[in-house]
Amino acid sequence: xxxECECSFxxxxxxxxxxxxxxxxxxxxxxxxxxxxxxxxxxxIATYESEVNIISYAVHGTVNLQVTGDHIVLxxxxxxxxIDNIEQAxxxxxxxxxxxxxxxxxGAGMGLFNIKNCSDTFEISSEQGKGTHLRILxxx
Amino acid sequence: MTLREIAxxxxxxxxxxxxxxDIEVKTAFSADLMSDVLAFAKPGSIMITxxxxxxxxxxxxxxxxxxxxxxxxxxxxxxxLALAEELDIPVLSTRYILFETSGRLYANGIVGCVRKIExxxxxxxx
Numbered sequence: 001x002x003x004e005c006e007c008s009f010x011x012x013x014x015x016x017x018x019x020x021x022x023x024x025x026x027x028x029x030x031x032x033x034x035x036x037x038x039x040x041x042x043x044x045i046a047t048y049e050s051e052v053n054i055i056s057y058a059v060h061g062t063v064n065l066q067v068t069g070d071h072i073v074l075x076x077x078x079x080x081x082x083i084d085n086i087e088q089a090x091x092x093x094x095x096x097x098x099x100x101x102x103x104x105x106x107g108a109g110m111g112l113f114n115i116k117n118c119s120d121t122f123e124i125s126s127e128q129g130k131g132t133h134l135r136i137l138x139x140x
Numbered sequence: 141m142t143l144r145e146i147a148x149x150x151x152x153x154x155x156x157x158x159x160x161x162d163i164e165v166k167t168a169f170s171a172d173l174m175s176d177v178l179a180f181a182k183p184g185s186i187m188i189t190x191x192x193x194x195x196x197x198x199x200x201x202x203x204x205x206x207x208x209x210x211x212x213x214x215x216x217x218x219x220x221l222a223l224a225e226e227l228d229i230p231v232l233s234t235r236y237i238l239f240e241t242s243g244r245l246y247a248n249g250i251v252g253c254v255r256k257i258e259x260x261x262x263x264x265x266x
Binding site: 017019020021023024027037041044045048049103104105106108110111114117 | 171172173174175176177178179183189191193194195196198199201202203204219227
């Protein structure tokens with residue numbers, strides 16, 4: 001029988017020192033319930049990019065992980081400025097990152113593109129001045 | 141190549157993971173852009189980078205890099221090394237530049253994680 005789990009992790013804006021912590025936790029949680037390596041890798045990569053986005057642009061956010069028998073669902077919401085033009089933000093190479101983000105090795109406009117590539121189903125919605133919501137579904 | 145052979149070849153200091161030098165490495169990914177490491181690095185590969193912040197360790201843990209090789213003579217700060225100890229990822233540092241490091245490893249049989257990027261070309265706007 002495949003095991004299930006549900007957990008939630010907070011992510012604080014501007015805490016660049018914390019980037020990647022939630023992804024490491026997500027990976028551990030998925031490994032614990034027996035998700036195969038290649039699948040949990042994709043989930044962890046999508047989480048990493050999402051975390052960096054929240055830290056770089058939002059005030060704070062939450063990564064909700066839900067694992068059912070068939071799927072891994074990452075529901076990621078933030079409170080922040082939102083995305084003005086989602087289509088443009090999804091383009092590989094489009095970025096509004098500042099130097100601090102770039103010094104860390106991010107901000108080259110690969111984030112949302114990478115997240116989509118790791119997902120089987122990817123949904124994004126955003127409201128300017130309120131925040132952004134990602135729903136990443138990966139088949140188990 | 142083993143990590144020990146890599147360290148010898150590149151005159152590298154082993155900063156973390158001195159007891160893991162028998163790990164066999166076949167592939168590598170060189171980048172200063174961590175998003176590209178997330179996108180393209182394969183499990184078991186060695187990450188070659190000029191960055192030194194703790195992110196390199198967390199990324200290595202996510203993509204299952206076998207080790208991190210820091211180039212251009214940089215020594216990562218204590219925070220990065222402590223995290224590498226915690227997550228059990230060897231860290232080496234060489235004075236060779238990224239190009240030289242990659243070339244020397246390639247000449248000794250290490251190949252890239254991917255040869256080239258497939259799919260549509262990305263036109264990167266300014």
